[in-house]
Amino acid sequence: MAVADYAHLWEPRPGWLNTASYGLPPRPAWEALQVALADWHVGATSWEPWDASTVRARESFARLIGAPAADVFVGSTVSAALAPIAAALPDGAKVLTDSVEFTSNVFPWQVHADRGIEVVTAPSEDFVAAIRPGVDVVAVSVVQSATGTVLDLPAVVAAGRRIGALVVLDASQAVGWLPLDVTGVDALVAHSYKWMMAPRGATFGYLSPALRDRCRPLHANWYAGSSYYGATMELPADARAFDQSPAWFSFVGAAPALELLEEIGIAEIHRHNVALANEFRAGLGLPPSDSAIVSADVPGADEAFKAAGVRAAVRDGRLRASFHVYSTRADVQLALDALS
Template structure:
């Protein structure tokens, strides 16, 4: 595999390259992280070890320790205290908790065609005013009667990045709260989570974890949320709260936890370790260099991608129909609404970009 890293520090490049070589050996040209990230070797090992604990009837104590290690690692990536991080299984479930907290008639401002998980729970309430505007206009569309603005930091369909600082200021001006889904950016784009009221992310894309894990970040005062999905793990003393109503909810964001998918977090712990070892800034530089290489190659072929500067996701209108052909050539990309979507992450190389361009050139 021909790795092509650029940057001023050769020692850092060697460390990045050696870690990636150790952890990944894709059998194809995999450019589909926006759908699923590849699992590092250390994660696969941890998943196997966790499964063997169950298979052999041994205690699962270490798996609960993995859950808390993941909570702490995500808190570090997000730049917030660990007491603000809740653990669940999906962004949709976290969105549902936020939707349940809003009074009837409240206005929720969203971006047009954003990912369903960050939108649908507000729509199914039936008594909220959900307003959708183009992503580029979302900050200017906040108004005095807007209760909440909900948006993805990076759009799943085309990689466009929301102007979150402008959105934050507009929301503050009008007294609205903010909810940001970092699923398509956590792991390659630095997060300023503390700047927003609520945020969430899945773990199986750019964070390189298995399916079944998600994080929710809430304010220290919980932002008026009610833990409507709370079970025994949401108690201050979980093992003393297995029967009957929970007498005392956790004093931290753990009150919003859902029953933990233990195998998932056993693996995810090692994936998050890798992200931290490499550093989000280094991953971002690597990913964007490849995305820009692809954009330049597309221009040479006469194709114009969707405008998404600074994004690791590149979406090309009119080329989605070529996804099956690319699949037959062992190049994994996505067809999203007729657009060809390629997503570049730490295990990708310049050779991957060039191979995709070569096939597209016919």
């Protein structure tokens, strides 16, 4: 089936071009959340059915990135998911990131500056070449939030392996539209409220077994343990030891949204999104790209979009428009008409 066959599952107002800020919930996710909220309102159930959604969401995310569910942990934010990895670095380690990297994949490393952890940057176009001996961690987004640049992931993984550096990815702007496989990756974290179209508060992380053995579960809690009370801590041997206690309602919405992404197919969504983005780029006189995010220097675009009811974003002084499964050619034309 094509993306268009699922269009009835969303009800966006025309002109929503801002999935890079937050995604719109499909009907199954929205309805599941309303049921949970109604049950909560009157005390109709215990929490276990809500937690079953956390299990489903973990398993769906694992399939989306090609990982075993046992290597996936759940949490609330990208920065918190990265904290145990940053804490495991030896004193004096060097971390390479993109010069426009979103700060949730920068600050968790920089707070260890007192231990000699050094964060260095390179521009996207020179990033692979900057992966040279002396770099201990390559921490970078699969798709850049500010520019929409898609990482050459095989090249980054190969370069990291050559020098023995960890490859740690922020995939918040990628999972949900870009086909991914974590083979050769040490860690991948992603929030689900953008392209996975879940409520804010559900984050997922992949930890390779080799890296997991080097990390301490800094957020150890009842959910990751085996008992509610007492001074005996028993944590799982897999990535669940790094679970943060989940915000259940966020995962209630996340599970059906992720499962719908699987049903539609990421390859089909990728084709749809990039085609619309490139149609918009063509209307701006830009060459085609491989991204669902369009970043362009268009003076007055913010004001023109607001006047026409088009919702996009401005990042670093540039227009940022993003296209997802519920976007249409009519949205593209509305945006181009506004800018004309």
